[in-house]
Amino acid sequence: MDEDDTEAHWRWKHDPDVMRWMDNGYPMTLAQFRAYKAEFPAASYAQIVFGIETLADERLIGLVRLTTDGPEAGGAELDIYIGEKDCWGKGYGTEATRLMCRYGFDTMRLHRVMLWVADANTAAIRAYRKAGFTEEGRARDTVRDGGVWHDSILMGMLEGELR
Template sequence: MLTGDLVRLRPLEPSDAEAHYRWNHDPDVGQWLAHSYPVSREVFVAEYADRAKNSYERTVLGVETLAGNRLIGLVVLSGAEPETGGAELDIYIGEKDCWGKGYGTEATRLICRYGFDAMRLHRIELWVADENAAAIRVYRKVGFVEEGRARDTLRRHGRWHDMILMSLLEGELKG
């Protein structure tokens, strides 16, 4: 359990399946995320308890508010390699009424701190769509810097978008 001032990060439980399913199928939440094919609720919930356990290679943690103990989203650190000390970060706050309250920023900070301190990572990177202004703002606040972009990678709202590569090195985490 990783606890901040606003949220804690905790392992997901089988009982979180319904909320997770709802977020995955919310077009507002997923508008800047990679496309995934729809899954039926029944199959998603049935398979939820069999998800892989957290490991060095892939850690998925739920984001829960301290006030109310409400699960509102999740963070993922994946692809960690001891040889390079690198890993990739994903985050989403699936409960839209919780956007803009600082939860995403704190959850990002907590998982990065965990990556650097507990996993001994040296570098955390992520990809973000060029128009995902809220996410870019969060990443910059935490200390991520832009490294480059992959042009015309994501088609949304009738046109192509670049995906921006951002990274945070050990020692650069802000706050």
């Protein structure tokens, strides 16, 4: 992702539908968000972020990130969202998940990729399972949506389990 992508990223972070299941922090003006992004560390082994684009028109529709404690850890945490709502349910999230996991296993030499997902976020859980993730654990009442608390499910994938 580069500076040209900042406005779309800011717009997604301020859309309650897009951020429904995400920890979004506090609202920022576009200027504040630009300043925050300018101070963001460059891509490294500790954190790599890619934009998700459509093949047909190369439109930015979301982002995907792997975060790790370092190469010796052998594992990373995946975060992903599709910010353009007209692209929901079309397989972009599943494909981006697969590609990022492949990048993690092949390029970053990871052994394990994990993620957290709200138990009520059934579309995301379905996409993660299609890619090869399995449920490994659960943290009770960690995500609040409209006054209702939901569990967070820990899902993981080992190298060789990617589908």
